[in-house]
Amino acid sequence: MPLCLAAAAGLGAAGGAAAQRLEVRAGMVLSSALAHDAIAQGSSPVTVRARLAPLAGAAALVPLRERLLLEVGAAVALSRLRAQDGLASRDVQSLTVVQALVGVRYGQAGRPYLRAAAGGVRYFSADRGVFAGGAGVNPALEAGAGWTRRAGAWRLGAELAGQLHPFDPPALEAAGAEKGGVRRLLLMATLSRGGRT
Amino acid sequence: MSARACARVAGLLACALALAGCDAPTVPARTGAYPFALQTVAGEVVMRWPAGGTVRVAVAPGGAAASNLQAAVTAGAAQWNAVALYGEYELVRVSDVADADVVVAGSDVPLPVDVSACPPSSPGFGLTTFCLSPDGRSLTTFPLAGGGGHIRMVVTVLASFATDGAAARRVVAHELGHVLGIARHSPNPADLMAAAAPTDRPGPADVATVLALYHTPATVVP
């Protein structure tokens, strides 16, 4: 069976009742820097980032119309904050990144699907350093592409997504940081069951 | 919205993500850092604990001011830890001198370590004492009275200050700045690291200095 047939069949089955399906996801997330700090004249600047991290999540998919699905999902990544200056690189503290997004998924028969979503990302970490005072919920945009393949009653798939969100925790604001954002790249395997096909 | 319109929105979002040149928040260089290097007969050296490490501080038991000093160490450690944005160091108060890297004592109590090889001079309000090892790359250890231990710095607080809560907080917070490796005094009398500290918390110049210290290569590591 062509790889994209299952995705096309699933997405093309919209319009009927009881076509909702649940998808679980697991993968890795790569993050751009969370902050740069010039420190002081004559010293070595610092960059901090979330380390490459495992990610797990789930999403509910509800057909809206032919080829178009509503997607409501959440995921969590377990990472560590890593600081690097010109002298050394070291882990600073544990970091849990939780995201909740609502979006749409569009797929044309026989082709990979595209998806776009918006929601929030929140960083949980010990109340010190960059995360002293928390980090709030950051609005996020995500876009991705993927495919699924039918395997009996299940669908297996893979997805690549890019995410963008602002990042301005109070500790960085207090240090005089200019506003900025974070880009995250998510590579996930997906497994789903349900729907009409 | 039609499926085609949705696809266009998805495409636009994908493009927005790809094109967003949005970089991480950037903290500009702090100003006001003052010299922190230790002046020795061999020249200036930068002394600090290994970046990312924990510095354990115990208060010597005994004396009327021990509880005051414990509270001052806890408060001073919290003040300095709060400015270590990237986990440069962590000051932690421990109860047992055998677990400590640094011991704090009022000037009226016997020190729990043997300082004969590296005796403190008479303190002003407070004094941080340490001695370079023969190779000049680390500090000597003050042995505990019963032997052992790994105390490399002794902080002495004048008894009349140690018994006054506010004065003890000021002096101990200042001495903890020396413990971290700020080996000089700020030229600004408003700073915690001025020779006579008027406050018990680091000011902007103190913050700039301690961060600059911990992002400068060390030549002496306690």
Ligand SMILES: [Zn+2]
């Ligand atoms: Zn001093």
